[in-house]
Amino acid sequence: MPPLSSSSPLPSPFSASLPCPDAVVAALRTAGCVFAEDEAELILATARTAGELLALVDRRVSGLPLELVLGWAGFRGLRIAVAPGVFVPRRRTEFLVTEALAQAPDAAVVVDLCCGSGAVGAALAAALDRPEVHAADVDPAAVHCARGNLADAGGRVYAGDLFDALPDTVRGRVDILAANVPYVPTGEVPLLPAEARDHEPLVALDGGADGLDVLRRVAAGAPDWLAPGGCLLVETSERQAPAAVDAFTRAGLATRLAVCEELYAHVVIGVREPGLG
Numbered sequence: 001m002p003p004l005s006s007s008s009p010l011p012s013p014f015s016a017s018l019p020c021p022d023a024v025v026a027a028l029r030t031a032g033c034v035f036a037e038d039e040a041e042l043i044l045a046t047a048r049t050a051g052e053l054l055a056l057v058d059r060r061v062s063g064l065p066l067e068l069v070l071g072w073a074g075f076r077g078l079r080i081a082v083a084p085g086v087f088v089p090r091r092r093t094e095f096l097v098t099e100a101l102a103q104a105p106d107a108a109v110v111v112d113l114c115c116g117s118g119a120v121g122a123a124l125a126a127a128l129d130r131p132e133v134h135a136a137d138v139d140p141a142a143v144h145c146a147r148g149n150l151a152d153a154g155g156r157v158y159a160g161d162l163f164d165a166l167p168d169t170v171r172g173r174v175d176i177l178a179a180n181v182p183y184v185p186t187g188e189v190p191l192l193p194a195e196a197r198d199h200e201p202l203v204a205l206d207g208g209a210d211g212l213d214v215l216r217r218v219a220a221g222a223p224d225w226l227a228p229g230g231c232l233l234v235e236t237s238e239r240q241a242p243a244a245v246d247a248f249t250r251a252g253l254a255t256r257l258a259v260c261e262e263l264y265a266h267v268v269i270g271v272r273e274p275g276l277g
């Protein structure tokens with residue numbers, strides 16, 4: 001089936017004034033959407049008119065990621081607004097949030113570094129008791145998106161390179177420093193699924209030769225920003241985990257690796273021990 005568009009003739013169920021769920025599922029399945037039924041349900045729940053439904057299906061069939069079609073991504077039960085050119089939060093990253101909350105359930109100061117849409121900061125803010133939330137990203141599109149998602153939590157979002165973006169008032173006070181950094185090795189970026197390659201910026205994906213360039217910089221800078229007992233959490237891959245743990249340990253953090261088999265998620269957790277200078 002060719003992509004549905006307002007200029008191409010519609011399959012007959014679309015011509016009806018009432019949307020036909022089966023036709024939406026069929027169009028999505030034909031376009032190669034593996035979870036056509038689930039996607040159709042979300043699209044049908046989002047569209048307010050038959051015309052809008054047609055436009056949403058058209059965009060999805062033409063290859064736009066579902067989250068960009070809907071304008072939001074689900075993350076730990078929240079609806080996180082996403083925008084073109086901004087990394088779509090992954091379900092796998094929910095594990096980083098779970099681990100952060102287990103490590104620091106009473107955190108009062110939270111930083112979401114490399115925040116993208118701000119999903120991690122928003123999820124932490126939703127689970128904690130009115131924490132002070134700061135977030136930063138080098139990409140202006142991400143900063144704009146995160147400002148919207150963190151507004152209800154009173155979050156402050158800054159533009160700039162890693163810690164350079166943060167106000168000095170935060171230094172030494174951070175209880176949770178969450179950083180879902182880009183960690184795809186440069187040579188593997190072309191192997192990513194098209195939805196990532198074609199719709200997410202390189203700066204959100206490319207972590208340098210071994211994928212750990214940004215992670216190493218974050219680990220090295222973290223002790224200055226963490227409160228005594230504060231923790232740094234970074235997502236990584238199974239293959240990169242030993243080198244990532246090493247980077248944390250070299251920075252003087254008490255380090256462990258947490259793994260969630262179900263989400264295939266690997267999170268390195270480093271704690272600034274209270275005695276650390």
Ligand SMILES: C[S@@+](CC[C@H](N)C(=O)[O-])C[C@H]1O[C@@H](n2cnc3c(N)ncnc32)[C@H](O)[C@@H]1O
Nearest residue numbers: 087089114115116137138139161162180182204
């Ligand atoms: C993998 S995405 C994660 C986004 C978000 N934390 C999430 O989990 O959905 C990495 C983010 O890091 C940002 N980034 C890359 N290099 C950066 C740097 N040097 N300083 C700040 N942000 C950076 C990218 O713009 C991108 O938004």
